[in-house]
Amino acid sequence: MPAPLVSIRDLAVSFTDLPALCGVNLDVYPGEAVGLVGESGCGKSVTWLAALGLLPGTAQIAGSVRLDGQELLGAAPATLDRVRGGRIAMIFQDPASALNPVHRIGRQVEEALRLHRGMTGAASRAQARRLFDLVGIPDAARRLDAWPHEMSGGQNQRVMIAMALAGQPELLVADEPTTALDATIQAQILDLLRHLQAETGMALVLISHDLGVVADLCSRVGVMYAGRIVEQAPTASLFARPAHPYTRGLLAALPNMTGPRRRLEAIPGQPPEPWNLPSGCAFAPRCAQAGPDCAAGPPGFRGAGDYHIAACLRVSAREVLPA
Amino acid sequence: MTALLTLDGVSRVYASPRGLFGRRLAVRAVDEVTLSVAAGRTLGIVGESGCGKSTTGRLALGLERPDTGTVRFEGQPLPPANTEPWRRLRARMQLVYQDPLGAMDRRLTIAAQIEEPLRIHAIGTAADRRDRVAALLADVGLRPDHAARHPHELSGGQRQRAVLARALATDPALLVCDEPLSALDVSIQAQVVNMLTDLQEARGIAMLFISHDLKVVRQVSHEVAVMYLGRVVEQGDPEAIFADPAHPYSRALVSAIPVPGPRRVERIVLTGDPPNPADRPPGCAFHPRCPVAVAACRSENPALHRLADGRAVACHLAASRRSAA
Numbered sequence: 001m002p003a004p005l006v007s008i009r010d011l012a013v014s015f016t017d018l019p020a021l022c023g024v025n026l027d028v029y030p031g032e033a034v035g036l037v038g039e040s041g042c043g044k045s046v047t048w049l050a051a052l053g054l055l056p057g058t059a060q061i062a063g064s065v066r067l068d069g070q071e072l073l074g075a076a077p078a079t080l081d082r083v084r085g086g087r088i089a090m091i092f093q094d095p096a097s098a099l100n101p102v103h104r105i106g107r108q109v110e111e112a113l114r115l116h117r118g119m120t121g122a123a124s125r126a127q128a129r130r131l132f133d134l135v136g137i138p139d140a141a142r143r144l145d146a147w148p149h150e151m152s153g154g155q156n157q158r159v160m161i162a163m164a165l166a167g168q169p170e171l172l173v174a175d176e177p178t179t180a181l182d183a184t185i186q187a188q189i190l191d192l193l194r195h196l197q198a199e200t201g202m203a204l205v206l207i208s209h210d211l212g213v214v215a216d217l218c219s220r221v222g223v224m225y226a227g228r229i230v231e232q233a234p235t236a237s238l239f240a241r242p243a244h245p246y247t248r249g250l251l252a253a254l255p256n257m258t259g260p261r262r263r264l265e266a267i268p269g270q271p272p273e274p275w276n277l278p279s280g281c282a283f284a285p286r287c288a289q290a291g292p293d294c295a296a297g298p299p300g301f302r303g304a305g306d307y308h309i310a311a312c313l314r315v316s317a318r319e320v321l322p323a
Numbered sequence: 324m325t326a327l328l329t330l331d332g333v334s335r336v337y338a339s340p341r342g343l344f345g346r347r348l349a350v351r352a353v354d355e356v357t358l359s360v361a362a363g364r365t366l367g368i369v370g371e372s373g374c375g376k377s378t379t380g381r382l383a384l385g386l387e388r389p390d391t392g393t394v395r396f397e398g399q400p401l402p403p404a405n406t407e408p409w410r411r412l413r414a415r416m417q418l419v420y421q422d423p424l425g426a427m428d429r430r431l432t433i434a435a436q437i438e439e440p441l442r443i444h445a446i447g448t449a450a451d452r453r454d455r456v457a458a459l460l461a462d463v464g465l466r467p468d469h470a471a472r473h474p475h476e477l478s479g480g481q482r483q484r485a486v487l488a489r490a491l492a493t494d495p496a497l498l499v500c501d502e503p504l505s506a507l508d509v510s511i512q513a514q515v516v517n518m519l520t521d522l523q524e525a526r527g528i529a530m531l532f533i534s535h536d537l538k539v540v541r542q543v544s545h546e547v548a549v550m551y552l553g554r555v556v557e558q559g560d561p562e563a564i565f566a567d568p569a570h571p572y573s574r575a576l577v578s579a580i581p582v583p584g585p586r587r588v589e590r591i592v593l594t595g596d597p598p599n600p601a602d603r604p605p606g607c608a609f610h611p612r613c614p615v616a617v618a619a620c621r622s623e624n625p626a627l628h629r630l631a632d633g634r635a636v637a638c639h640l641a642a643s644r645r646s647a648a
Binding site: 039040152154155182183184185186187188190191209210211212213214215216236239240249250251253254255256257258261263264265266267268270271 | 371372478480481508509510511512513514516517520535537538539541542565566575576577578579580581582583584585590591592593596597612
């Protein structure tokens with residue numbers, strides 16, 4: 001395997017001494033699509049906000065985030081400015097609030113081109129047009145002069161993606177990019193991300209609460225719970241043989257679209273509050289398989305298949321390829 | 324089965340100002356919708372934003388007055404809103420919507436909020452009401468100590484349970500649920516879905532379940548209506564519609580659902596933006612995005628027709644299925 005593009009080690013974040021992230025390890029390899037799934041507050045967004053230095057100053061951050069071997073945590077602002085939007089770009093859930101409402105959308109994309117590629121004038125205008133074509137905005141030449149409020153939510157998300165592509169990033173981090181969109185528009189944007197990834201060869205990190213969205217786009221998935229990754233596996237392996245009780249619970253809680261209707265198997269209880277984290281496995285209080293041994297400390301990873309690991313004592317460790 | 328609630332050719336038109344000095348445009352939010360909900364059954368309404376599903380729910384409760392058509396509850400036309408008979412009727416039909424925090428008064432305890440409809444409708448003595456609140460809390464799976472808390476002290480799932488307890492306080496015959504699960508996480512969603520189906524079974528409540536989430540709608544509904552730009556385009560048994568949608572829009576909607584695990588059907592990616600209710604295309608409203616539209620679709624708005632399996636579809640091309648059947 002090639003060297004990872006981004007390597008996150010023991011990343012921990014707390015806000016006013018309340019833990020939000022308790023030691024995350026994750027590698028992203030060039031050109032791959034990794035999904036991060038989990039419910040609200042599990043730390044899937046905080047992981048990447050912390051990695052890119054986008055958290056407020058009150059956040060206490062520890063660990064290491066390396067991009068091609070270069071440490072990003074605590075890096076100089078000038079270094080981060082070159083990385084953010086240049087080598088790693090990020091898009092968010094609500095494109096309407098991420099765009100500046102008083103600037104034409106073409107100008108906002110051109111600004112990104114000027115900052116990251118040094119383009120100005122006719123060159124940046126032409127490149128902005130090419131980017132609009134690339135992300136499937138119809139009538140691109142005229143649309144450059146449109147305002148954000150004149151565009152639909154799906155079109156604004158395309159503008160955000162065009163802006164993210166302006167710096168020719170090696171990694172695009174998409175944080176719930178389709179959550180605010182209608183189902184048929186979500187399908188369009190997922191399709192677009194798939195095509196762009198194939199075309200540009202960039203890596204993609206897709207953060208989502210929707211297991212289906214992640215299954216659709218990613219070759220590898222990390223499942224997060226209460227500030228930790230609890231399972232990591234190739235997508236097919238994760239959905240065919242989920243190993244962690246939380247992952248299994250999430251899948252059983254989803255209604256099916258086909259087959260007989262069955263009563264949903266809900267996970268009892270609710271995720272722990274950050275000020276009330278159990279000392280051992282954070283999922284133990286909701287887990288049907290939990291025993292006294294689960295309270296001893298956060299469980300380490302065990303192999304559950306090829307490149308498939310789960311942080312659970314009930315997973316019988318096997319001789320497998322490391323994740 | 325007698326219908327508890329019927330909407331008969333109901334339309335709602337809003338006037339929308341266009342531009343600074345523009346003429347006022349008529350926006351048909353709901354257009355000639357005919358639906359009925361039987362006692363103890365659930366009718367699911369699915370569709371994307373702007374399709375008129377929420378307005379349909381408000382029309383059903385009498386919160387909006389239809390411009391044409393009639394809404395009937397237990398066979399009687401709904402009395403005008405804010406009149407005494409309407410208020411009395413509202414005890415029997417309740418609304419639950421997406422944002423439980425917005426639906427609650429942040430300064431009142433959970434118990435006070437659940438008791439409020441009982442006080443408004445002057446049901447029982449103070450002692451009766453206290454017992455009833457305790458019973459309702461238990462019914463929705465909240466602990467007795469939750470009664471004294473304020474909304475911000477509960478989790479999202481617990482708040483939605485409290486809102487449900489309040490809606491159930493007056494023992495309604497009909498519950499209109501408008502995206503009741505959208506703000507909840509997957510693991511909590513399943514808890515609330517199970518609770519809703521249990522409550523329906525125990526109390527025989529009818530539900531109008533409005534949602535964009537087809538998976539959840541399939542789980543709770545006995546019948547389902549797919550809406551597009553104010554109209555019902557397909558209606559019938561959820562198993563039939565979700566397994567083999569007849570309308571091209573339902574087909575795209577079903578295929579657009581991302582499912583964990585290997586994909587079984589090829590996804591249909593629709594071109595174009597979601598439609599604008601203020602700028603309704605002529606003919607079939609779906610034709611500009613429809614992959615199979617023919618000439619007739621551009622000029623003629625298809626009416627709902629019944630297929631052999633009992634479902635109704637508004638599509639010129641589904642007509643061939645009708646004759647073939």
